[in-house]
Amino acid sequence: MSSDIDTTTPRTSDRGAATRGALLAAARDVFCEAGFAQAAVTDIVAKAGASVGSLYHHFNGKADLYLTLFEEFQARQQERTRKAINAVREAGEADPMRQFIAGAGAYLDGCIEERDVSRLFISGDGPPGFDRVMRQRLNKWARRNAALFHTSDGGVDEALVVVLTGAMAGAVSEVSLSDDAEGSRRLADDIMAIVGTIRNPRTEQRRP
Numbered sequence: 001m002s003s004d005i006d007t008t009t010p011r012t013s014d015r016g017a018a019t020r021g022a023l024l025a026a027a028r029d030v031f032c033e034a035g036f037a038q039a040a041v042t043d044i045v046a047k048a049g050a051s052v053g054s055l056y057h058h059f060n061g062k063a064d065l066y067l068t069l070f071e072e073f074q075a076r077q078q079e080r081t082r083k084a085i086n087a088v089r090e091a092g093e094a095d096p097m098r099q100f101i102a103g104a105g106a107y108l109d110g111c112i113e114e115r116d117v118s119r120l121f122i123s124g125d126g127p128p129g130f131d132r133v134m135r136q137r138l139n140k141w142a143r144r145n146a147a148l149f150h151t152s153d154g155g156v157d158e159a160l161v162v163v164l165t166g167a168m169a170g171a172v173s174e175v176s177l178s179d180d181a182e183g184s185r186r187l188a189d190d191i192m193a194i195v196g197t198i199r200n201p202r203t204e205q206r207r208p
Helices: 012-034 041-048 052-058 062-090 094-113 115-122 130-146 158-177 181-195
Strands: none
Touching: 012 041, 012 052, 012 062, 012 115, 041 052, 041 115, 052 094, 062 094, 062 115, 062 130, 062 158, 094 158, 094 181, 115 158, 130 158, 158 181
């Protein structure tokens, strides 16, 4: 018996992955064009060159497609943030605020580069309960970045975290909704410059 592997026919797993990817790409296009509420499953599968059955094989429905797109976008954003913070750390930057600014700037860059999906997720046109998912994710992002702002007693500067989280939420909304890419980048830079001046007087080290 020959031990050669027949490569003329894609493996089932490969075909499944390709179908799943095509469905997500089609859903992204349809959602961005029509919005979540008006998007039809039939339009998504037609654009993907798939069947309704294949969609329900890979996903639970339209809402599951939307949430999967959101999670994948957030994973890319988290990776952008991580790389930016690591880069400034490796360059010798030890100031937590400068590290935060690097990560937040990278997050905003991602919103500009992928404005179509970023705008989709903050438009308010999502599946029921998605606003809660967004709040939970923002809080999770804030908790993760709160590790940069330890107080002298080893705790977390909660007030500063709240201020920075609110500033970032507003910045994400503004740059995502703008149709002017260059204007959005200037706005993002200006916002980060202002955020970089923020200090909490209760926890700032007192000068002698």
